[in-house]
Amino acid sequence: EKGGYEHFMLKEIHEQPVAIAKTIAGRFKDGIPDFSESGITAEMLGKYKRIYMVACGTAMHAGLVGKYLIEKLARVEVTVDIASEFRYRSPLIGEGDLVILISQSGETADTLAALKLSKKLGADTLSVVNVIGSSIARESDYVIYTHAGPEISVASTKAYSVQLTIMYMLAFQLAYVRGVIDADQCREYVRKFQEIPDEITALLEDKEQYQYIASKLMNADSLLYIGRGLDYATSMEGSLKLKEISYIHSESYAAGELKHGTISLITEGMPVIAIATQEDLLEKTISNVLEVKARGAMVVMLCKEKAQVASNVADYMIRLPDCEDFLAPMLTSIPIQLLAYYTAVLKGRDVDKPRNLAKSVTVE
Numbered sequence: 001e002k003g004g005y006e007h008f009m010l011k012e013i014h015e016q017p018v019a020i021a022k023t024i025a026g027r028f029k030d031g032i033p034d035f036s037e038s039g040i041t042a043e044m045l046g047k048y049k050r051i052y053m054v055a056c057g058t059a060m061h062a063g064l065v066g067k068y069l070i071e072k073l074a075r076v077e078v079t080v081d082i083a084s085e086f087r088y089r090s091p092l093i094g095e096g097d098l099v100i101l102i103s104q105s106g107e108t109a110d111t112l113a114a115l116k117l118s119k120k121l122g123a124d125t126l127s128v129v130n131v132i133g134s135s136i137a138r139e140s141d142y143v144i145y146t147h148a149g150p151e152i153s154v155a156s157t158k159a160y161s162v163q164l165t166i167m168y169m170l171a172f173q174l175a176y177v178r179g180v181i182d183a184d185q186c187r188e189y190v191r192k193f194q195e196i197p198d199e200i201t202a203l204l205e206d207k208e209q210y211q212y213i214a215s216k217l218m219n220a221d222s223l224l225y226i227g228r229g230l231d232y233a234t235s236m237e238g239s240l241k242l243k244e245i246s247y248i249h250s251e252s253y254a255a256g257e258l259k260h261g262t263i264s265l266i267t268e269g270m271p272v273i274a275i276a277t278q279e280d281l282l283e284k285t286i287s288n289v290l291e292v293k294a295r296g297a298m299v300v301m302l303c304k305e306k307a308q309v310a311s312n313v314a315d316y317m318i319r320l321p322d323c324e325d326f327l328a329p330m331l332t333s334i335p336i337q338l339l340a341y342y343t344a345v346l347k348g349r350d351v352d353k354p355r356n357l358a359k360s361v362t363v364e
């Protein structure tokens with residue numbers, strides 16, 4: 001059942017190229033993303049005043065990437081909330097707003113409660129769900145299914161990638177229906193996105209470097225994940241995945257925020273994993289990396305192939321294929337998953353069933 005893999009998590013990591021391809025298949029009209037099968041038409045998407053993303057954990061991180069993408073590409077305001085916060089903070093939503101609930105299981109209690117509240121307040125609700133017929137799928141006005149197939153490992157991997165996939169498709173479609181880009185540009189975005197599954201397949205081939213870097217992380221008491229912009233969203237996910245299954249304390253920080261307190265944590269040898277795929281932010285992130293390096297941090301850096309980074313900046317460098325900056329989260333998801341996986345394996349953890357956790361959180 002694990003298809004020759006040692007753990008479900010590793011199997012599911014390798015299933016990502018297929019899951020992504022399945023999730024986009026058949027969801028285009030003249031080459032433009034289209035979700036009218038779910039009842040959510042281009043016309044409706046063109047009209048919402050505000051968009052909210054509400055979810056928990058990894059699914060919330062997918063929503064964060066969605067916010068950056070939609071705001072950048074489609075110029076629509078997006079607010080992201082943790083479901084357990086949203087439902088108790090008297091959210092200012094109502095008619096004309098769209099609330100997008102993201103959930104692998106479709107059963108997360110707080111996300112379901114946030115959905116019910118949003119409906120009560122008059123907003124339209126769209127769920128992005130993996131499990132067909134689950135409570136969140138049934139209760140929402142519209143549902144877009146991700147097609148990851150069953151995810152057994154408690155730590156979410158392929159479900160995250162397909163949630164991201166839907167975020168990209170919605171961002172592309174919104175950018176088009178809002179007139180920010182024309183049809184050709186939209187098709188060009190889609191064409192570039194369609195190269196992602198093959199690029200992931202190629203990335204998955206190089207396991208040794210992740211095993212090697214994991215061997216450098218495994219004895220840390222604590223580590224930091226840093227990044228800016230889209231890379232900050234990915235660093236949040238990287239940090240969660242790593243702490244969840246390896247039990248090494250980890251935090252993620254916006255790189256520019258370190259000097260406002262957190263940098264005092266840096267001691268000799270503490271790992272700092274810096275994600276720096278965004279060209280316009282590269283210099284800024286490098287300067288933050290040099291600040292932690294000067295205080296003894298052991299730096300692991302994730303950059304694109306073409307990024308110019310001096311050899312004294314990082315102790316270990318992970319290179320990603322060159323891609324449009326906005327697509328980077330699809331590729332950086334692989335190193336962060338594999339670093340978490342191999343670190344947990346080296347520590348002898350119960351990778352697929354980390355302590356104290358359940359796959360589906362149906363309690364509040």
Ligand code: F6R
Pocket residue numbers: 056057058059060102103104105106107108111154155156240241244359360361
């Ligand atoms: C972390 C993880 C969790 C879930 C969260 C939401 O690896 O899997 O953070 O993402 O519990 O679950 P769903 O998506 O089922 O609502």
